[in-house]
Amino acid sequence: DAGVTQSPTHLIKxxxxxxxxxxxxxxxxxxxxxxxxxxxxxxxxxxQYYEEEERQRGNFxxxxxxxxxxxxxxxxxxxxxxxxxxxxxxxxSSLASGSPHEQYFGPGTRLTVT
Amino acid sequence: AQSxxxxxxxxxxxxxxxLTVKCTYSVSGNPYLFWYVQYPxxxxxxxxxxxxxxxxxxxxxxFEAEFNKSxxxxxxxxxxxxxxxxxxxxxxxRDKAAGNKLTFGGGTRVLVKP
Numbered sequence: 001d002a003g004v005t006q007s008p009t010h011l012i013k014x015x016x017x018x019x020x021x022x023x024x025x026x027x028x029x030x031x032x033x034x035x036x037x038x039x040x041x042x043x044x045x046x047x048q049y050y051e052e053e054e055r056q057r058g059n060f061x062x063x064x065x066x067x068x069x070x071x072x073x074x075x076x077x078x079x080x081x082x083x084x085x086x087x088x089x090x091x092x093s094s095l096a097s098g099s100p101h102e103q104y105f106g107p108g109t110r111l112t113v114t
Numbered sequence: 115a116q117s118x119x120x121x122x123x124x125x126x127x128x129x130x131x132x133l134t135v136k137c138t139y140s141v142s143g144n145p146y147l148f149w150y151v152q153y154p155x156x157x158x159x160x161x162x163x164x165x166x167x168x169x170x171x172x173x174x175x176x177f178e179a180e181f182n183k184s185x186x187x188x189x190x191x192x193x194x195x196x197x198x199x200x201x202x203x204x205x206x207x208r209d210k211a212a213g214n215k216l217t218f219g220g221g222t223r224v225l226v227k228p
Binding site (some may be wrong): 033035040041043100102103105 | 155
């Protein structure tokens with residue numbers, strides 16, 4: 001049973017560029033959340049997707065956008081990259097129905113903006 | 115708004131001694147509480163959760179946590195620490211009334227010395 005997978009593992013971009021990060025949820029999960037973890041800090045919630053729609057959003061600008069596909073996989077897009085966008089981006093999957101379920105995290109994508 | 119505080123940046127403990135990692139939270143409604151562990155260059159691994167019921171929750175790798183509503187705390191404990199427990203630990207809260215997002219504390223680094 002594959003867990004949450006993310007690609008790429010590492011990425012280096014230049015200020016002003018655009019980036020797309022990808023996530024495949026754990027088998028059987030239908031909800032995907034994205035988090036940004038800056039160095040030395042806890043993860044910060046970006047947004048969550050369920051049924052191909054953004055259901056909840058954290059305090060991030062519109063430069064951060066996402067998508068969920070019919071197979072539940074998801075993409076995170078960041079436009080007009082800033083140096084401050086350098087971070088570990090974590091994808092987490094969970095099941096929407098039933099009792100509150102823990103979120104399972106992928107290994108993350110390390111984004112460096114130069 | 116929900117928030118989590120982990121008052122200790124680092125906890126040092128000798129192998130075989132008890133380990134405690136502190137967490138306090140603030141939510142407007144009833145909380146769901148979680149502990150995650152992060153090893154270097156890895157994503158977050160779920161340890162345990164409190165949803166309702168017994169205040170003492172048992173989780174993976176011999177960890178447990180005690181929910182204290184009056185003190186709004188959810189401290190993580192392990193009776194006998196191992197060197198392999200050295201890692202970064204995050205407490206997180208989900209407010210039932212605020213949707214599905216997790217709010218994380220800043221993390222506590224645990225160093226277990228042989």
